[in-house]
Amino acid sequence: MAKTLTPRADEATPEKKAPRSAKPNGQWKIDGKQALNGNEEWKLDDDGLNVRDRILNTYAREGFDSIEDHDLHGRFRWWGLYTQRKPGIDGGKTATLSNEELEDKYFMMRVRIDGGQLTTQQARVIGEISRDFARDTADITDRQNIQLHWVEVENVPEIWRRLDEVGLQTTEACGDVPRVILGSPVAGIAKDELFDPTPVLEKIRDQYIGSHEFSNLPRKYKTAISAHPSQDVIHEINDIALIGVEHPELGLGFDLWVGGGLSTNPKFAERLGAFVTPEQAPEVWAGVTSIFRDYGYRRLRNRARMKFLLADWGPEKIRDVLETEYLGYKLADGPAAPVPEVSGDHIGIHEQKDGNYYIGAATTVGRFSGTKLIALADLLEANGSHRLRTTVYQKFVALDIPGDKVPAVVQGLNELGLAHAPSLFRRNTMACTGIEYCKLAIVETKDVATEVIAELEKRLTDIEDQLPAKLTLHINGCPNSCARIQTADIGLKGQIITVDGERMPGYQVHLGGQLADYTNKGEGNVGRTVRGLKVAQHELADYVERLTRNFVAHRESADQSFASWVLDADEDLLQ
Template sequence: MAKTLTARDGLEDGPARKKPVSKKPNGQWAIDGKTPLNGNEEWKQEDDGLNVRERILSTYSKEGFDSISNHDVHGRFRWWGLYTQRKPGIDGGKTATLSDAELEDKYFMMRVRLDGGQLTTEQARVIGEISRDFGRNTADVTDRQNIQLHWIEVENVPEIWRRLEAVGLDTTEACGDVPRVILGSPVAGIAKDELFDPTPVIREIKDRYIGDPAFSNLPRKFKTAITAHPSQDVIHEINDISLVGVEHPELGLGFDLWVGGGLSTNPKFAERLGAFVTREQAPDVWAGVTSIFRDYGFRRLRNRARMKFLLADWGPEKIREVLETEYLGYKLADGPAAPTPRESGDHIGVHEQKDGNYYIGAATTVGRFSGTKLIELADLLESVGSHRLRTTVYQKFIALDIPGDKVPAVVQGLNDLGLAPMPSVFRRNTMACTGLEFCKLAIVETKNVAAEVIADLEQRLADVEDQLPEKLTLHINGCPNSCARIQTADIGLKGQIITVDGEQMPGYQVHLGGELADYTNDGAGNVGRTVRGLKVPQRDLADYVERVTRNFLAHRSSDTQPFAAWAHEADEELLK
């Protein structure tokens, strides 16, 4: 029987392990010991990030921003979902030359953690009221199912936490070198075609391990995705650990285990371990893989401190062996791969639930929303007897439990709120990160630019809208870190300062043909293609997307050829 890992199972108090000799220390606790090899590791060991909560409540909220210590404001605050946001008016060309202190404002972004993207209407209303009262009405839906508020002052954090916790919400470990929000199928428990409801697994992992000091000092962030829907709607290929629903021929329903995915400047898809995980085993398997990352992950260099680098060094066979022998104490059964999805996982439109009611997926415009609209959304759903909604990894909302005779009214109400249940191709498939507006890492603007481009393309391409594939994705990122998953988009845009005719201006490097292992490419993921010398000025973005889209329609091999497949075959001139 698997044991439950707790804080007592940390390296110092756990069983003795063999310690192979490392030629060059990488900061792997189980091999090199726990002596910090950089400044980040020093302050993380000096005081656990979870401990800053008490200082926020007792000191910083009373004495103000200037009272916050450097390692707290630029480090430990993240353990409670708080980052300083970018000071307005600093252009992207200065991002790389100014210090954090010079770039930041005395306001915070606050990330509300929504594991599985699950919300009640009461919770949505409370977030909306917090946004209205303390966040200048900002409430952006992220592509990791969270809601982000901006303009938060440290003086108001205790009251915000009080309101959130009163309805069962929190910001615990929403950022930082910890297990981040657990992605989950947004139709878990309601979809007619799901294999099973994985919500109990997500809840058990969160209840047992989130906020546990055993996992509050990881080498870097650790991302989890769990689904049992056939569309595999949680981008499992690019998470540190993923559990994907599958049916074992002898053992029944459970999960296929994936590890080591991630994008940023060194993209890598996760790999299967070939192991079948039962629903009962899943929390302990999650804890075991997370412990491997904690104990063996590379800590010396921050740019290599992710699970994907350990996977590249060890390979999936060794990851599985160490998981079974050092952390679980038993072998996992071999298992089959989950079938390739045959439908989109964004859940846009009207769909019948297993109970006879309906759920309605509706697109935001690149995640941009507001507190007052969140309150109005809660009011709309409650007016027809619904009390649940979900967020998705595609910056969308899903309204649940809609009676059949109320569907038309809810569809109209969603449209009135700027949420489109039947969006255009580009409104449906365009995503954007936070960008220059609030992010200290950003080089260019994203969300406002994306909104303008979408509106422009809806007019420019109206004559060919019926020829466009359902999935034609445009992802816009403000820097190289790929929060908007540019390497997995048909058209991915990485923000940078470019030079045109001797003039510097905001622009984008273009990635084409990125895709996840989904129904459009028969299960083979690809991080896309770059075209030599192709950089698009921000001012010409709509021109470029229209041009490459029309080239695709004119030159694809068939009406069913996906954009990504065409982009990898097309002559470079057609991609410029």
């Protein structure tokens, strides 16, 4: 303990200075609602949800140049709209040009698909919108959405009308709001799920999405819900997650996780140790979301995520505040969900609980089209199915296939470029949007990934039978980690690099990231960055081939995972 010094009576006591007060963090319940930056100011001036009326009645009629700045670069996101990158601007200029210089007069539009759940009718309508208004673009994101490009503001009212007719929306697909709710793509149909959490997901969506109660959060807020044993919703990197578990006394419910996120400061979510019944789940979700709204940091955008509040408070305080200030009752203590024993990507042919089959099929890094969506809907309907799902791995799952129709559906999927038995790298490679459309990107991603997959499929045939079932390659166009590079065996962060004095597109290499899935006995970590290791874009296939061969040659045993090997491997084997 520090010793206190008391001045002698005959000594003059210097005038004490008032302690410097810490800067407020913009926490509404502590600091009040005074806006501490420009984003918070325009959010308080006018709720992002209110821009819908201006889009319908002003901007769609008067065109792109009529759009007010804070609407264009802010509130439009509340309705799933971002301006996209102007073609021809290289990645070296991303950090030096303004929004106005980088952006085109076209929009990316994100169709919100909670739980990845689609009917064939909905898929067909998205495909028709893509064909008619988005130059046939329809990419599957790793958050179960479908993303369109080349959308003009004049066409947004008609797009919304068509979506509304089939029960779809773009509401809060982007922005400082509760984003799309991730859900198990086999909820309600898998033979091995604990229970169907769809009613919980639907109640949260119907009650809170598009509500002014949560339309002004400090920043984006991500939710994941699953009761499948594979824990197929990447729950460790969401702001809140509800994962199915069986309590020894209370029965089936959820294990509650809070505070996950990646970007430039990756952090896995933590368990609060609480058991949540399905009946409690919607109000628990609202309580945790309210904590973020009321106590989340708003002054600095780079700290305005739930993970920073969790880091400062700890899970015990989060739970205490949830129970005392927002729920008014104590949650029961609960067990952790068991470690998954199977993959959560659902690739392949699987029997449903009703005797029909579901078929998981891989796109190539999420790249798809409106024309193919229409054809996919036609294929499924012709074979007795009217439902499909998207996954967090940029894949499709076709549901309700009668047993005698499985061969025809498999053949049709393959003809559409959807593989039910893909190669290792096609199955396990993901890529973000990249410089093709994204204003934040520095390098190309999807076309590069497609070329790398094709090369590896040719080059590694001689060791194909020695490779593990899972070896993930994630390619991101900037540091923000939309493609989850810190959770991949091989994660690649796009940047401009210098080789022999020449500047060119390349990637910083991140190795051995892993979620707590079936491949690593429940131990997740964000891997390692190999000091100084950067790979030029044109040498990417060479590098991944070399690294893969080193792994096969130097691993301890045939069942050692890549992540386990790479975390202890000598750096010369990783070059």
